[in-house]
Amino acid sequence: MNTRVASTLVKTLVATVGIISVTGQAANAGVLRNGTTINTFMECINDGIGLVVGSSPAQNGWYYATDSSNDGSGGSAYEIYGMGIKETESSIMVALRANMPLVGTAYSGAADRNIGWGDMFFNFSGLNFMDAMNQGQLFGVRFAGTNDSGVSQVGLYSGVTAKSVTAENSGYASINAYNSSMGSNASLGDLARDTNYFDRTRSLNEIASGTFLSGINFLNNTQLTAAGFNLSKFAGSETIAFSIDKSSLPGASIPEPSAVLGLAAIGASVFASKLGKRRAIGS
Template identity: 45%
Template sequence: MIQKLAIALSATLTGLVSIGMVQPASAASLHNGWNYAIDSFTDGYGSGTIGQNSAYEMYGIATTQRNNRLYIALNGNMPITGASSSGALDGNIGWGDLLINFTRSSLSQANGNLFGIRFAATNNSGVPSLGVYSNVTAQSVTASNSGFTTLNAYNAAVQAVGGTPTMADLSATDPYLNPSGAILNSIASGTKIGDIQALSSADLTSLGLNFGHFSATGSQTLGFSFDQSLLPTGNTNLNGGNDR
């Protein structure tokens, strides 16, 4: 089973940070105080299945800032506990870690100088607990999860079954993601600098989140928040997805 591995978010967090590529310019959509980056609805690949019937379909990611806290929400078909899979070494394919890049370099070039967030307890992260990390070195854990070795291989598989691969509002071939290199989707090491607070779908709805406004209809909406002072301000890139 092989499926979507990363979402790249281009958005602006009001008064705090710009999340996205330095080039191209941000293309995220603002609605009700949230910034959204909407992914293709036909690129969550698992055993040749894409779209609504795929457990690995991801629909989008959104961010907002409230009372000195950052909120991040994701919409897809996979629960926070992951999906059972005989193809994974541990029998579970989970959400990957969120990687945050404040440099003006590509993700692979900035590796070792990233921030990261482990928000799913069942993934293959190299750090022991949920939370926000600095001085992050990222790794690929696709080999342990029956996944693709490169983004180019993933793109070809999706297109072969009629899907359209994207990385949210970035092209699936964007050089920032190094499509021919290893897919960085997990924290290998880092220094924990703070905790996160998990949020339910109801919590997020009460804050005005509405993926449905963009026809993003994944069965799962999940998220978390943390103190905004844990991150520097400036231009940054944010990448997340599952750990395949």
């Protein structure tokens, strides 16, 4: 077999391996596409924040949303300052900077004498919040185990429906009521105070129901810094951060090892077949 024939066969094998690589990457495509919207509110809707991927350029892979520093109704304990989200090969990382601890804060006017975080909602559909929920395309994460969520486990859920827990937490009956109380100070991060993304006549802030997909992994400041998160970007006494396995999210299916091995076997077969034909011709 001459050098030219060998070179051709090597190129064939490389091209086949390249197809396998591209196939693997395509199957593991990113889920944080422009327009993906993530939001969370306090249980009383005394503050909330939304992040829209693509609203501003990513920094070290992190998309950030900045919330007003004076729109925490009821005092500084209810203030949210900012939020960040980043996608890696295998996970989605989320970080909040606020004054509200993960376990909430004591308040005698709440049914359980505690006001804390609502749940976090992920909308990859491009629809508004209500349409995504009604079409079963809304995801949610219960990250605060002490809140009044309708699901029992801390973790990621699909097909979620949302509910309001503001009545139990001496809170606002609607986003409009919050806006009216806070006036021009009202802010929802990347979302305008008068956004049509939400039904502003309601106060949906926690998961009512959903299908459990996976747990979450809480992240400390050292892990966040290593992942490129800018801890000095926002004020706030509390950093609440976690990661979720993105294999459960839309557009993030990872090829099975057997499928990759099958493609490799096909590539090897093609290579062997061509090699056999070259030898037969040359014999």
